[in-house]
Amino acid sequence: MTHDIAIVGAGMAGASLAAEIGTRARVLLIEAEEIAGYHATGRSAAFWSETYGGPGIQPLTTASGEYLRAGGFLDPLGSLHIGRAAEREEADAFLAAFAGSGVPLIPVDPRDHVHGLRAGWTIGIMEPTCAYIDVAALHADALARARRAGADVLLQAALTSAVRLDGRWRLETTAGTYEASVLVDAAGAWADEIARRAGATPLNIQPYRRTMVQLKTDPAPAPGVPHVVHVGGDFYFKPEAGGRLWLSPHDETPTDPADVQPEELDVAIAIDRFEQAVDWRITQLERKWAGLRSFAPDRLPVYGFAADTPGFFWFAGQGGFGIQTAPAAAMIGAALLLGEIPALASEIDIARYAPTRFG
Structure with a gap:
């Protein structure tokens, strides 16, 4: 089966990115567990705080607030x-x-x-402004939007190898073999391991x-x-x-x-x-x-194409802040993947999150 974009990891990061891409590309969402969001997403402390994570995370959190409030995912807390x-x-x-x-x-x-x-x-x-955040509802909404847009969601499909041939990735998983033009690493704690399997240089996440x-x-x-x-x-x-x-x-x-x-x-x-x-x-x-x-070494998330591996895209290192920053992160990630200028570029210094900052 062939896709435009394959995303490894169906937690909050991968699911929200697939939902934001929508119908603009054919997406494959690959999840090793039998339940999407089993690890970090399913164990979140479930609050949204603009100061949590420090000044480098705050712009992403603040930019996500409007979407989260409009969707009914936040409740007052302080x-x-x-x-x-x-x-x-x-x-x-x-x-x-x-x-x-x-x-x-x-x-x-x-x-x-x-x-x-x-x-x-x-x-x-x-x-x-600190609020409760309904993590389960937000994650379920992202998965539902991704599926409605035509994304294929594979559970119990651990990625075992990724080889790039003639401009496309051949992806071997425990659920079968797939192809995609772009491979997105949204694997959370396993981000460096996925990079190694694809021949990309790990970032010490x-x-x-x-x-x-x-x-x-x-x-x-x-x-x-x-x-x-x-x-x-x-x-x-x-x-x-x-x-x-x-x-x-x-x-x-x-x-x-x-x-x-x-x-x-x-x-x-x-x-x-x-x-x-x-x-x-x-x-x-x-x-x-x-x-x-x-976390990446500087404790900021990593969004963007790897400099050393064509077609490999980092969407990782989101610390404990991946839930509260998910809407903004997805907007940035989807735009970069599709060759667009992110709508948030006028509000957020997106270059500070690029993988090229590590050399």
Whole structure:
């Protein structure tokens, strides 16, 4: 079977890119798992924050906001960045990093927003635009739009080899052999491995394990409690339905790409850091899981054609921010693939995400 574009990876990155390409090219979406979005997409912390990921990610997140709000994928949440008095320098650096970005950041007394903060937690910065994001609905919508546009979606089809002959890729998968003019690497934690199979130079995209636990507490999170994140990066937590709480120690443990599981030490660290911040009593640890966040060396995503391998396109290195930046990333990726000028080129310095920045 022949296609114009074959995309490896049917998580949020690959699915949203296929949907954005639409009918302008014949697309093949290749997924190794039996469920699309099984790894990073299915284990997202599910919030949209314009500051999450830093100034290099913020333009992509902000540009995605209009689409996400219009589609009903966001619900109000708010984010409160907290710190101890001794962390004033970190808080000031955080504010300075987003000065002039248009992201509203308001100094507040954190005790007015989160009851039960322990003594010493006196620094508060409110980010009112932060929102819940319905990851499952957004991913399902992207897959549905891709299929309606004629994309072929293959599940349980791991790519085993990719050879370029006469300007086309011959793709061997566990579900059969396919051909395409362009091969897109949207494989997340497996991005470098897919590059090796295609003969492209890896970019040292490193997967990191991130831990999440679901708790019940006494008291339960009060109505209106926002997402709470430490300005020093030691933890974040957010309220969920049913009086539950999602908590992460904000860990980043380098690992090989795999179906990762949480480590008991990381769970214990998360709980310890939470208990140092608030006096809420944990009544039940209901669930724990881990996911992978994959970064290029400069921690920015990579969108564009490889310099050393004709017809090989990078769409990877999206860290933990691939969900919240998906609409903008897809617009940029689709335009570059199709030889168009991205509509966001006037708002975003797209060259900073090009794979050629690595030489």
